Amino acid sequence: MSAQEREMIQVEEAWRRIEAKAVPLPPRQAALLEALGCILAQDIFAAEDVPAVPSSTMDGFAVLAADGSTRRRVVAEQRAGLALGLRLEPETAVRIMTGAPLPEGADAVVPVEEVRGEGDFIVVEGPVRQGQYVRARGSDIAAGQLLLRAGTELGPAELGLLAAVGLTHVPVHPWPRVALITTGDEVVPVECAPAPGQVRNSNAVALQAALLQLGLQPTMLRHVPDDLEQTEEALLAAASVADVILTSGGVSMGERDRVRDALNRLGQVHFSRVAVRPGKPLTFASIGATLVFAVPGNPVSSLVSFELFVRPALRRMAGHRRLFRPQVMARLEHPIRHEPDRTEFQRAIVQKREDGYWARTTGPQSSSRLLSLVGANALLRLPAGVAEFPHGAAVSALLVDQPEVP
Amino acid sequence: MSAQEREMIQVEEAWRRIEAKAVPLPPRQAALLEALGCILAQDIFAAEDVPAVPSSTMDGFAVLAADGSTRRRVVAEQRAGLALGLRLEPETAVRIMTGAPLPEGADAVVPVEEVRGEGDFIVVEGPVRQGQYVRARGSDIAAGQLLLRAGTELGPAELGLLAAVGLTHVPVHPWPRVALITTGDEVVPVECAPAPGQVRNSNAVALQAALLQLGLQPTMLRHVPDDLEQTEEALLAAASVADVILTSGGVSMGERDRVRDALNRLGQVHFSRVAVRPGKPLTFASIGATLVFAVPGNPVSSLVSFELFVRPALRRMAGHRRLFRPQVMARLEHPIRHEPDRTEFQRAIVQKREDGYWARTTGPQSSSRLLSLVGANALLRLPAGVAEFPHGAAVSALLVDQPEVP
Numbered sequence: 001m002s003a004q005e006r007e008m009i010q011v012e013e014a015w016r017r018i019e020a021k022a023v024p025l026p027p028r029q030a031a032l033l034e035a036l037g038c039i040l041a042q043d044i045f046a047a048e049d050v051p052a053v054p055s056s057t058m059d060g061f062a063v064l065a066a067d068g069s070t071r072r073r074v075v076a077e078q079r080a081g082l083a084l085g086l087r088l089e090p091e092t093a094v095r096i097m098t099g100a101p102l103p104e105g106a107d108a109v110v111p112v113e114e115v116r117g118e119g120d121f122i123v124v125e126g127p128v129r130q131g132q133y134v135r136a137r138g139s140d141i142a143a144g145q146l147l148l149r150a151g152t153e154l155g156p157a158e159l160g161l162l163a164a165v166g167l168t169h170v171p172v173h174p175w176p177r178v179a180l181i182t183t184g185d186e187v188v189p190v191e192c193a194p195a196p197g198q199v200r201n202s203n204a205v206a207l208q209a210a211l212l213q214l215g216l217q218p219t220m221l222r223h224v225p226d227d228l229e230q231t232e233e234a235l236l237a238a239a240s241v242a243d244v245i246l247t248s249g250g251v252s253m254g255e256r257d258r259v260r261d262a263l264n265r266l267g268q269v270h271f272s273r274v275a276v277r278p279g280k281p282l283t284f285a286s287i288g289a290t291l292v293f294a295v296p297g298n299p300v301s302s303l304v305s306f307e308l309f310v311r312p313a314l315r316r317m318a319g320h321r322r323l324f325r326p327q328v329m330a331r332l333e334h335p336i337r338h339e340p341d342r343t344e345f346q347r348a349i350v351q352k353r354e355d356g357y358w359a360r361t362t363g364p365q366s367s368s369r370l371l372s373l374v375g376a377n378a379l380l381r382l383p384a385g386v387a388e389f390p391h392g393a394a395v396s397a398l399l400v401d402q403p404e405v406p
Numbered sequence: 407m408s409a410q411e412r413e414m415i416q417v418e419e420a421w422r423r424i425e426a427k428a429v430p431l432p433p434r435q436a437a438l439l440e441a442l443g444c445i446l447a448q449d450i451f452a453a454e455d456v457p458a459v460p461s462s463t464m465d466g467f468a469v470l471a472a473d474g475s476t477r478r479r480v481v482a483e484q485r486a487g488l489a490l491g492l493r494l495e496p497e498t499a500v501r502i503m504t505g506a507p508l509p510e511g512a513d514a515v516v517p518v519e520e521v522r523g524e525g526d527f528i529v530v531e532g533p534v535r536q537g538q539y540v541r542a543r544g545s546d547i548a549a550g551q552l553l554l555r556a557g558t559e560l561g562p563a564e565l566g567l568l569a570a571v572g573l574t575h576v577p578v579h580p581w582p583r584v585a586l587i588t589t590g591d592e593v594v595p596v597e598c599a600p601a602p603g604q605v606r607n608s609n610a611v612a613l614q615a616a617l618l619q620l621g622l623q624p625t626m627l628r629h630v631p632d633d634l635e636q637t638e639e640a641l642l643a644a645a646s647v648a649d650v651i652l653t654s655g656g657v658s659m660g661e662r663d664r665v666r667d668a669l670n671r672l673g674q675v676h677f678s679r680v681a682v683r684p685g686k687p688l689t690f691a692s693i694g695a696t697l698v699f700a701v702p703g704n705p706v707s708s709l710v711s712f713e714l715f716v717r718p719a720l721r722r723m724a725g726h727r728r729l730f731r732p733q734v735m736a737r738l739e740h741p742i743r744h745e746p747d748r749t750e751f752q753r754a755i756v757q758k759r760e761d762g763y764w765a766r767t768t769g770p771q772s773s774s775r776l777l778s779l780v781g782a783n784a785l786l787r788l789p790a791g792v793a794e795f796p797h798g799a800a801v802s803a804l805l806v807d808q809p810e811v812p
Contacts, residue, residue, distance in 0.1 A: 032596070036615045053602050057774075059658065079591060079632075079662065097662055099592055099703070101603035140775045148780065155807075156619065156712075157779030160612030160705055163596045164605070164776060185485060186505055190438070190569045196459050197507035199570070206566030209442045213562065226485075252465060256485065256503055297505070299566055306562075326808060368463075369546045370570060373563030374554065401561075402732060 008273040008280075011343050014309065017270045018284055021291055022313035025243065027171040032159045037215055038172035039319030040158075044148045046165050049138035053101040058133045061093040061115060061122055062106035065130040071123050078103055093122055102134060109133035141165060151321060173319030179220035179238035180207055183231065183249040183259055184297055187223065202370070203248040203302050207295075210306050211246075214314060226256040235262055239290040243317065246310060249297025251281040259283070259294050267292065275384065277344040278367035279305040298367040304345055304379065307400060330357035330380070330397040332389055340387040345398075347376035352403040359397055377401035414679040414686075417749055420715065423676045424690055427697055428719035431649065433577040438565045443621055444578035445725030446564075450554045452571050455544035459507040464539045467499040467521060467528055468512035471536040477529050484509055499528055508540060515539035547571060557727060579725030585626035585644035586613055589637065589655040589665055590703055593629060608776070609654040609708050613701075616712050617652075620720060632662040641668055645696040649723065652716060655703025657687040665689070665700050673698065681790065683750040684773035685711040704773040710751055710785065713806060736763035736784070736803040738795055746793040751804075753782035758809040765803055783807035 009017075027041030056062065056078075063072055067090035076086055077095040088094055088105035096102070096109060107130050116123045141147065147165065148158055154172065162170055182204045190200045201223060211218055219242050224230045231250065238245045250259030251272065260283060263269050267287035274282050278301035283294040293313070295305040312323035330350050338344045348359045359380055362372045378397040382389065389395060415423075433447030462468065462484075469478055473496035482492055483501040494500055494511035502508070502515060513536050522529045547553065553571065554564055560578065568576055593607045594600050607629060617624055625648050630636045637656065644651045656665030657678065666689060669675050673693035680688050684707035689700035699719070701711040718729035736756050744750045754765045765786055768778045784803040788795065795801060 032611050033614060033618065036618055051605070051774075052600065055603070098658060099590075099603075099605070135772075135774060140772065141777065147777070152781070156612045156615035156709055157776055157782070159615045160608040160709070161776040161780060163608035163611040164705065166596065166599070166606060168597050184505075190572065191574050193572070194458065197461070199457070199505070200572060202566040202569035205438050205569040206562045208439055209562035209565045212439065212442055252504055299570065303562055303566065322808070366541075366546065368457075368541060370563055370567040371547065371553070374567060375558070376563070402728070 007271065008275050009271050011274060011276050011308070014271055014274045014276075014282070014284070015312075018309060018313050019316065021270065021284075021286065022316050024173045024319040025176060025317050028174050029169040030172045030174065031169055032162060032167070035154050035170050035172045036156075036159060038154050038174070040148055040150055040152045040154060041171040041173050041319065043146060043150050044162065044167070044170065046141045046143055046145045046147050048165060049143045050141035050164055051101075051135050051137060051139070054137050055135045056096045056098060056100050056102060056109045056133060057135050058109055058111040059098050060096060060109045060111040060133065062088060062096045062102050062109055063093045063124075063128060064088060064090050064106055065108040065128045065132070067091050070125065071118070071121050073121055076103075107131060107134065151319070153320070173317075175214070175216050176243035176314055176317045177219040177241065178211055178216055178244045178246055178314070179242035180204070180211070180218040180222075181234050181238060181245065181247045182207075182223045183226065183247060185226045185256070187249070189223075202299055203297065206299060206303055207246060207248060207306060210303065210311070214311065216314070226250065226258050228258045228261055231258040231262040232266060235266055235287060235292070239287040242290055244314065245287070245290055245292040246306075247292065247294045248302045251283045251294045251296055263287075263292060263294065275342040276308070277339065277342045279308070280342065282309065284309075296367075299370045300347075300367045300373055303373060307379065308345065325398045325400055328357050328397050328399060328403075329394045330359035330378070332391055332393050332395065333358050333360040335391050336361065336380075336382065336389045337387060338382045338389075340385050343384050344382040345379040346382060347372045348378045348380045348397065349376060350378040350397050350399060350403045351406055353406055357397065357403060359395070377403060413677065414681050415677050416681050417714070420677055420680045420682075420688070420690070421718075424715060424719050425722065427676065427690075427692065428722050430579050430725040431582060431723050434580050435575040436578045436580070437575055438568060438573070441560050441576050441578045442562075442565060444560055444580070446554055446556055446558045446560060447577040447579050447725065448556050449552060450568065450573070450576065452547045452549055452551045452553050454571060455549045456547035456570055457507075457541050457543060457545070460543050461541045462502045462504060462506050462508060462515045462539060463541050464515055464517040465504050466502060466515045466517040466539065468494060468502045468508050468515055469499050469530075469534060470494060470496050470512055471514040471534045471538070473497050476531065477524070477527050479527055482509075513537060513540070557725070559726070579723075581620070581622050582649035582720055582723045583625040583647065584617055584622055584650045584652055584720070585648035586610070586617070586624040586628075587640050587644060587651065587653045588613075588629045589632065589653060591632045591662070593655070595629075608705055609703065612705060612709055613652060613654060613712060616709065616717070620717065622720070632656065632664050634664045634667055637664040637668040638672055641672055641693060641698070645693040648696055650720065651693070651696055651698045652712075653698065653700045654708045657689045657700045657702055669693075669698060669700065681748045682714070683745065683748045685714070686748065688715060690715075702773075705776045706753075706773045706779055709779060713785065714751065731804045731806055734763045734803055734805060734809075735800045736765035736786070738797055738799050738801065739764050739766040741797050742767065742786075742788065742795045743793060744788045744795075746791050749790050750788040751785040752788060753778045754784045754786045754803065755782060756784040756803050756805060756809045757812055759812055763803065763809060765801070783809060
């Protein structure tokens with residue numbers, strides 16, 4: 001075992017080493033709907049005015065305000081979408097629909113509700129103000145204007161805006177391609193009945209779901225037994241197609257922990273023990289330009305390691321700046337004891353009350369007990385060095401979902 | 407125009423009418439990963455114990471604690487996943503891996519770190535406690551136990567849990583199938599150059615993106631001109647394949663507003679005017695069992711109507727109980743004036759500071775100006791009847807994204 005392997009680092013140092021390697025991926029052009037949730041990689045300026053011509057904001061009649069008439073002859077109809085090439089003369093009116101371009105010579109719209117019809121004529125009693133009910137050229141978007149800054153997350157409104165100015169593709173930081181490799185002799189597919197001592201591959205399902213929540217479909221998905229050759233082969237295959245490899249299992253200190261061995265042979269290990277519970281054997285490595293997150297095989301450890309380290313790393317590679325979950329201080333509804341040798345993240349339910357946030361844990365916190373994650377909306381951070389937290393003590397909580405409301 | 411069409415209802419009444427119709431869809435079986443983000447439709451009980459046999463939580467040696475030996479002969483190795491059918495005799499030990507089943511006769515595990523090897527023997531200096539480092543049968547999940555309640559949202563941990571007990575399909579409320587129909591003579595595809603008076607179909611992109619954010623791919627996607635026959639044909643085709651039809655445009659009071667006309671002919675209109683800005687012409691109707699949300703064509707109106715009414719309705723149909731965005735009271739960073747005739751939802755940026763939430767609006771609030779939605783993380787609800795809100799006034803804010811942190 002190398003000195004590096006024995007080294008146990010703190011959570012903050014683990015994140016610093018990840019942050020240094022998990023840098024934003026180079027931009028590529030993406031079609032608008034593919035770009036949903038992605039981060040824009042360049043400033044976008046408007047190439048044109050919206051609207052391109054002055055347009056009506058109401059159904060009504062286009063007129064020249066300055067002609068001062070109360071009675072105008074209706075000479076034509078201007079529907080939305082069909083520019084008739086009309087020129088409006090004083091004391092006439094053109095029937096117009098919402099969104100339709102104003103005829104040349106018109107400078108105001110009188111809504112249909114404010115007009116009385118008299119045969120071919122309309123009568124307008126009140127004054128008509130120049131520009132009323134007219135969207136001026138470029139009033140929504142002016143040509144040359146900065147529309148979206150690099151770094152903006154693209155949601156429905158941002159994509160609609162890009163569509164409005166005719167951009168069908170935009171430069172974004174893509175999400176990393178992720179290969180998922182589960183490991184273990186004892187692991188059988190979910191649809192199989194496990195023999196005594198075997199377990200179903202729940203990690204394959206849970207980690208795929210965690211990736212899907214980010215909008216990521218794994219590029220490669222494989223299970224390998226505890227065999228060094230097969231593990232190396234799978235890691236090399238994954239490194240050739242993925243930006244990130246996520247493995248589960250095989251990183252403890254046992255003889256069969258082939259992922260640890262294979263990473264030492266194939267790549268560079270940046271750390272392989274973190275002073276955290278659950279998740280101590282978390283290993284971070286590189287194989288060429290591909291980053292490897294090797295999370296422990298216990299179901300809770302794998303999901304909590306994903307939440308604490310892998311998810312923020314994937315977000316950072318995708319250009320996001322807000323990497324972590326919101327954090328609040330919550331008071332404990334009941335006393336908590338923990339092993340003070342490492343920082344622990346206990347699964348909890350945080351409630352938002354009149355007097356602030358309150359937290360209760362989700363029962364036994366064994367790292368094999370997935371039920372401890374069910375219904376949890378927070379991870380309570382219990383620092384090392386303190387064994388007991390009394391009722392009412394304030395602890396830091398990472399909100400992985402919205403707080404409960406009583 | 408019917409009396410019903412003229413009726414303008416309040417936001418709360420609009421939601422009551424929607425809520426009465428948009429009821430949870432009947433459950434269907436979904437594969438685990440398809441069920442991500444869905445709501446479980448039945449209680450799930452565990453059919454078996456996990457672990458099915460007592461298992462080691464450490465790499466080490468399985469022993470019989472009561473034999474009281476300090477020196478035990480190592481007779482075999484028990485790897486994870488291979489139950490050897492061994493029976494452990496007193497004063498012997500079986501080498502064991504994390505997760506491996508304990509041999510019969512063993513009742514404790516001594517971690518490898520606490521053992522000294524002497525040829526075929528191991529020496530353990532300290533006492534060995536019965537049950538140490540053993541996961542008892544059923545300690546993570548006990549057969550017959552309630553695992554997940556009906557109504558639970560299925561995330562990675564819940565899906566992992568279902569996988570662990572061998573369920574490959576679960577009964578969930580499916581997301582509704584949604585058909586998206588955009589309308590308007592003046593609307594051209596995004597990739598086309600608009601002639602004077604024409605606009606690009608940004609709503610098709612923005613509304614698809616809003617559906618995709620919920621995890622919904624539209625079942626049907628179509629654009630129709632302002633033509634009654636084509637509008638009716640599209641609505642009928644959509645009603646035959648979708649639970650929900652979402653249309654944009656064609657619901658104002660103009661002559662060309664064919665969606666309104668078609669809905670009156672084909673189905674039942676539940677309301678067609680809401681005292682809200684933007685979004686007054688929002689129309690809610692049924693064609694047979696299919697619900698129709700006809701949102702106005704202005705880009706901001708369509709997205710805000712989606713956010714306020716359609717998104718919660720779709721969530722309710724999918725069995726969700728938390729339908730609305732979180733709501734906070736925010737103080738205004740600047741005075742706001744608004745037309746007090748209707749409730750207005752202004753687009754804003756809410757910041758969470760030491761002394762609470764503060765809000766500023768995103769500039770001009772014209773319902774055609776998509777830039778008013780860009781970067782907005784909240785909709786400020788300005789009640790009807792009050793025209794001016796001074797600096798520091800507290801208003802209700804719907805948080806559509808996380809609040810800014812200064």
